Amino acid sequence: MEKRYGRITGWGAYVPEKVLTNHDLEQLVDTSHEWIVQRTGIHQRHIAGPEETNATMSVAAARRALQKANLAATDLDLIIVATTTGDFITPAVSSQIQHMLGATNVPAFVLANGCTGFLYALTTAQQFISGGVYRNILIIGSELLSRYVDWTDRNTCVLFGDAAGAFVMQATSEPCGLFGFDMGSDGSGSQHIIAPAMGSAEPVNATTFAERRHFIRMNGREVFKFATRVLGSTSQRSLAQAGMTLDDIDCIVPHQANLRIIEAAARAMNLPIERFLVKVHKYANTSAASIPVAICDGLDSGEIRLDDRLLLVSFGSGLTWASAVLQMAPTLQKPRYSNGVAEPATAEWVTA
Ligand SMILES: CC(C)(COP(=O)(O)OP(=O)(O)OC[C@H]1O[C@@H](n2cnc3c(N)ncnc32)[C@H](O)[C@@H]1OP(=O)(O)O)[C@@H](O)C(=O)NCCC(=O)NCCS
Known part of the structure; x- marks a missing residue:
């Protein structure tokens, strides 16, 4: 086939x-x-x-x-x-x-x-x-x-x-789409982001309700440490699977949870923060929506192009991590940049 x-x-x-x-x-x-x-x-x-x-x-x-x-x-x-x-x-x-x-x-x-x-x-x-x-x-x-x-x-x-x-x-x-990916899970940290009384383990009752145990609770410091530990290593595994290095990547799209976590990831990867797409100031942490929403915003603003090679990287409850090397559309014939500025996405690219 x-x-x-x-x-x-x-x-x-x-x-x-x-x-x-x-x-x-x-x-x-x-x-x-x-x-x-x-x-x-x-x-x-x-x-x-x-x-x-x-x-x-x-x-x-x-x-x-x-x-x-x-x-x-x-x-x-x-x-x-x-x-x-x-x-x-x-x-x-x-x-x-x-x-x-x-x-x-x-x-x-x-x-x-x-x-x-x-x-x-x-x-x-x-x-x-x-x-x-x-x-x-x-x-x-x-x-x-x-x-x-x-x-x-x-x-x-x-x-x-x-x-x-x-x-x-x-x-x-x-050739386009996902060139490499990595996923992982460490359930030993499951208590760090949890809605304790939202499932079958602890059905909602008057006590859990009064104690507000049906809402999300988080140990922010532990999540922060976990995130800064895994972002670099999962990224390296996706890049290795794609047969690429960070030099092949046009833009890194991290999970938009916290600017300090993104800055820590940039330091760990030895990259300037400008290589990262940052939208957390506008939308805060929208969990599973954060990466696609950031990409849509980045395409609209011209910060990224459809044929850019993107490194997507995320962490979250579970605790879990994931990353992927994504090129949304096949490489275009025209130059990637004109006068050093990324060209904005246009409709013509969709069919190019
Ligand atoms: C939550 C987070 C912003 C807290 O920042 P931090 O620098 O770690 O802050 P600390 O936990 O050390 O708390 C410092 C103090 O600020 C207080 N504080 C917490 N939230 C506050 C707020 N919104 N406003 C003011 N003070 C606040 C704390 O109560 C604590 O006070 P104390 O020292 O008197 O107890 C940070 O830990 C974080 O972003 N973690 C990752 C969370 C995340 O990304 N979760 C989603 C994963 S998908």
Whole structure:
């Protein structure tokens, strides 16, 4: 069989209209804009309105991605939704999304892996494409974290935001897509990011509710140490699998959790911070949505191009890590840069 690559032909993001600034948070908990910016780099986050759900945000992002790919929802062979904040514990939000998109009878499933979920989903989609099973796959990363954070806990509520991002991956014989990946898990650190009473281990009751154990709790220092430990090593493994080095990479797209973590990763890789796509100041940590939303923003702003070689790298609850070398579209014939400035993405590139 001819080798099949997974080209990203469509991409789309959705962020809710409502913006919550650090100054707004000063009214809710004992914090300050200066503290949040200095410790995290976050200036604001988007928060879903009362009518919005994980499914509606996902569908908005997915419609944009399908439109870019010039694909109807009925053309899809598979929908994978990376999220841990679906509308219900059951049914899986992927089926609601499939129905709302009009993707009649298309298989759909949720991949629940916190902040690494989108990279796990991307890698999973690639396997279906390269195995020749499916041709058109919709991959969504979506989180409605504002309904899972404790708005009285300053340790967590300042960190997160709501958003959805979507990619359409299509089979092609032209070299592009995922050139290498790495995934890993260390459940010995599972207690460091946990919503203790949101599952079957500790069903919600009056006591767990009063103790607010249904909200996300986090040991920030441990997560910070873990993140700075794994980001460099997982990146090296993805690069090795791709047969590349950091010199071959145009831009690093890290999970957007904390600017200080990204800066630590830059130091560990011996790279200037300018080589990293940074969007955490605008959206805060949107977990599984953070990487696709950052990529959509970077394409819109011209900071990255469709034929750039991207190193995507993430860490999160589990604890888990993941990375991937991704080139969304085949290499273009025209020069990558003109006068040292990256050219912005244009529609013509999609079909180039
Ligand atoms: C959460 C995080 C920003 C805290 O920064 P830090 O420098 O580690 O801060 P510390 O935990 O040392 O806390 C320092 C003090 O600030 C306080 N503090 C915590 N949140 C605060 C806030 N929003 N405003 C003001 N003070 C705050 C703490 O209570 C602590 O006070 P104490 O010393 O009196 O107990 C940081 O640990 C972090 O980003 N960790 C990774 C989290 C993450 O990325 N999670 C998502 C993973 S996908």
